[in-house]
Amino acid sequence: MKDETKKFTDRELDRIIEMAWEDRTPFDAITFQFGISEQETIEIMRREMKPSSFKMWRERVQGRKTKHSKLRDSNTKTFKSTRQKHITHNKISKR
Template sequence: MRSSTFSERELDRIIEMAWEDRTPFEAITFQFQLKEQEVIEIMRKEMKPGSFKLWRKRVQGRVTKHKKLRDFENGRFKSYSQKQITGNKISKR
């Protein structure tokens, strides 16, 4: 395993990306050249056993964690209940 070649900041980012439900493993591969199995090994090493088991159960087979299983190709997912932001004066400051 190559976790020793990553800085603490990079390891934190890998774990953060793996923890996020909508970040596919392919994004981690693209950014850090890690295969899904290597990410799982890092998570196993860096997390408490109970936390790892919960994470693994949650992401296993999850559509959003595997790009091949997603039903959309481009863009980001947007919930139908999400409000449209138009005329936002705060962002124009």
């Protein structure tokens, strides 16, 4: 177990969970923006979700090529939601 657990605001946790649910967002993107590993993302999902929802999510992402950059086909395009704000290194830009 790590000595220091990263603390996230409710807004950051919501975004991590949203990115984890998105089929085309790889775990590497979560690592880049929030500095947490795939395993830490899984632990957050386990802690923040109902057990049945977590189980359903794990079944969906287990081995899914779009969630793991190394398994992705080089032709796989990324998707950016129109609701997604511009984020740079976990800082939401001010408009």
